Amino acid sequence: MLIVAISFASCSETKKQTGTDEVTFVSFPDFFNFDVPNPWPKWDNAVNFFLNEVEKENPNFVLVAGDLVNGHWWKSPQCVEQMGTLYYSGWKRHLEKHGLTYYTAVGDHELGDDPWPAEKLELVPHLENIYNDMLQMPQNGPENKKGLAYYVREGDLLMVSVETFEIINDSMVATVTGKQLEWFNEVMEQNSDARFKIVQGHVPVWGRNKSSLFK
Numbered sequence: 001m002l003i004v005a006i007s008f009a010s011c012s013e014t015k016k017q018t019g020t021d022e023v024t025f026v027s028f029p030d031f032f033n034f035d036v037p038n039p040w041p042k043w044d045n046a047v048n049f050f051l052n053e054v055e056k057e058n059p060n061f062v063l064v065a066g067d068l069v070n071g072h073w074w075k076s077p078q079c080v081e082q083m084g085t086l087y088y089s090g091w092k093r094h095l096e097k098h099g100l101t102y103y104t105a106v107g108d109h110e111l112g113d114d115p116w117p118a119e120k121l122e123l124v125p126h127l128e129n130i131y132n133d134m135l136q137m138p139q140n141g142p143e144n145k146k147g148l149a150y151y152v153r154e155g156d157l158l159m160v161s162v163e164t165f166e167i168i169n170d171s172m173v174a175t176v177t178g179k180q181l182e183w184f185n186e187v188m189e190q191n192s193d194a195r196f197k198i199v200q201g202h203v204p205v206w207g208r209n210k211s212s213l214f215k
Contacts, residue, residue: 023154026054029065029202033109035083036069038090051098060154062100065161066107066202074112074119077126084130092134104135106148106163107202116172124167137161142183149180151187158194160187164203174203 036043054062068091073083095102111127112120132147141149148163162176162184176184188197 023157024057024059025061025063025159026057026059027063027065027200028054029063029105030067030107031064032069032091033067033107034070035072035087036090036094037086038093040090047094048098051094051100054100055098060101061152062095062102063104063159063161063198063200064102065105065200067109068104068107069109071109071112071127073127074123077123080123080126080130084127084134088130088134103152103159103161103200104137105161105200105202106131106165108165111165111172114172118170121167121170121172124172142179144179145183149183151191153191153194156195158187158191158197159200160184160198161200164201176201 036047038044069084069087073079106128108114110131111124116124128148135147137147138150138152139146140151141147145163149161151158151160153159162180164174164176166173166175166177166180168175168177191197
């Protein structure tokens with residue numbers, strides 16, 4: 001896992017705690033990509049060491065682009081709710097203990113992990129709901145993806161988080177399309193004055209043929 005800390009000079013009134021005209025964020029995707037309870041004495045020292053290093057950057061916020069959990073909870077809607085509540089709560093406590101404001105994206109593990117046979121696809125709405133209920137990301141996204149896609153404006157910085165997964169013709173496809181894509185274009189147009197624009201999503205922009213992914 002790599003800590004990437006970036007600062008942007010801002011012309012707005014939004015300031016860091018230090019009083020300087022900067023917006024600083026740290027990006028560390030795939031944290032944890034495993035079901036980590038809290039407390040878990042075997043791993044608490046390692047987790048705290050890592051988050052202490054993040055905290056030293058004094059970020060305004062951190063970005064975690066998916067795979068917060070392992071997410072292999074596809075036995076039933078009740079299993080999704082029980083396990084999601086347990087592990088997302090633990091994830092949040094780790095971040096909040098260090099005073100970190102976080103903005104997350106949906107990864108494949110939030111949706112049960114690939115591949116997606118029919119019985120798992122049926123649980124995707126439940127997996128999305130528990131993610132949304134527990135993480136409580138901004139609810140300013142498209143109507144069909146509230147809390148799953150959203151944007152944040154910090155001075156001259158625009159950050160847009162998208163859900164890079166769509167069920168199309170009974171298959172999971174890695175893409176951003178339909179109402180979400182329309183919403184994304186509107187957000188970019190409405191915030192065209194932002195000097196810095198970042199888009200966060202779990203699936204890379206460049207990669208394999210997206211039509212062949214996650215069938």
